[in-house]
Amino acid sequence: MFNKIFLMLFISISACYGQQILFPNKGIQPSICIGENESIEMVFGKGNAFYYASSIDKGSTFSSPVLVDSLQGLHLGVSRGPQIASSRLSTVITSIDKKGNLYANVLNHKTGKWQNRITINDVPEIAKEGFNALTTDGKNTFFVIWLDLRGDKKNKIFGAISKDDGKTWSTNKLVYRSPDSTVCECCQPSIIMKGKQIFVMFRNWIKGSRDMYVTASMDEGNTFQPAIKMGNGTWKLNACPMDGGGISLNENGKLTSIWRRENQLFITKLGEPEQPLAVGRNASVATSNQNTFIAWQNQGKIWISSGQEEPLSLGLGRFPRVISLNEEQAFCVWEDNMAIKGMVLVGSKK
Template structure:
């Protein structure tokens, strides 16, 4: 493990608190991915519009945000918002409007233009809750998942995949249906792709408990194994946590998740015991074979921890942090703070 965390700041606007505004453009709910040649690619929303920006220097500077498109009644806020993923062929953004339709937007790498807006759900107006998650294997295969109300008006996990860089999408596929009517209707699901393996984490709702589960596919998302509950405890709750946690997987295929139960955060790996992290919510995680970084919000502050042995580091005011693994030494953290998008480069120092 690593002994400490060095935080690199750029264009320092509030050095006393270690915070950094990335753009003059206001926005909410930034999402990140690593694109071609290690480029950081970002999407964030503002009203009905959503914007794209990128960094070719590992987050030291970002391009001026470019308007991608707008959706009347764009779902935005409280973990809802556009999602982004990239491959060698294209960058893809997904977004949901309040009618309940999932749309995809594709950026052509040759022209730099956004094109091919299309609706992904093959039954209209079924994603009313507005939660979706998007992933890519980096080679041209994408998968998007969402909470879906079709047939029985109960939320379940559906998805669709693309094998041509987001230009066309498969017939919608049922991924998981809770045996107790519905999955948690107010928490963002997560998805990761590593070669042919697909990981999906979501908050379930069984016998009154809203616990986190992970289901895995070994064949690129065609079929999924039975969902496995994360951790030993349970959370009896007849309310909305509004907190879906996060996942990260190393190049060697080790999956680690972070999630909330009541007011506490836990980390776990499938089939292993949970580890208490501390108090907080809306956590995100980035892992490699050399480090694990976890960011979360608590009492209006963003906190970062690299190992259970080290105390958390305060990154400044804000909420909804998102961590992105850049390489074996670096990660990038982005979050929102009163409609300002802030971010930091993070680096771990080895013992």
């Protein structure tokens, strides 16, 4: 059964055709990815359970959500929650329980069945903050990162790789350790992969500053380069921002990041100065060679921009996520009072 929606927003003009609830099911913290043939795959949670739905027509309709799994004490809310990525043969969802264990559930595309959950962390109960991020090369390799307390009870970025479509996972690998005790313990990290390249963005905590850093691997996660601070400014803060920003790669492999300092959002290319965008938080970015789509929340509403034009409001909501469908289109999803809402975005033609 498919739930009917048909929404489109042209971000190159000031026109908005409203917003739609995607499912009758209640839920929060939707995460989305692109599958085969520009399909959209989604996971969202409610209580201890999480659900999967998909669209094969660029978001015009979605399948009815199906229960994937239920974890006692599922980490969910405030940017925490299950993450999703899709390859040719499988879809992987990663989730964390409040004991601090990280799991993978794998959908076999040939059989259409979900396998039983797999434990990814090789030291028990070390992901207690509940943040993880997942990516894939689109073939058969997946890479997941999380905040990890092993050894010294200080949060570090750890990762694991699967080279068999999520069926098995490697020994856990240290991706980054802060030289000043810990990385920020309350912000969602981001990860993206293209070929053998992997980029990881996270909020650090050095000498009282909670700034965004990016580390990269050019060899499929075997080694990671020294982390680079994003932007020229700094944010001295003795509190939790609860805001990790987002990253995107276009088809040419150019990295774009969006993140928050104080109440200001900035957009940054790797190695370039930051550019102010708008007041807001919880931003997400998707790029193609032709368009940049940015979504964020401010004062209880969802806003979008191309980064060069005045922001447009999509209506009430929070925690948006946006992905590119092709050179001209993207899809944005968000939560609003336990409803999952979404919209097709259309950029300019060049």
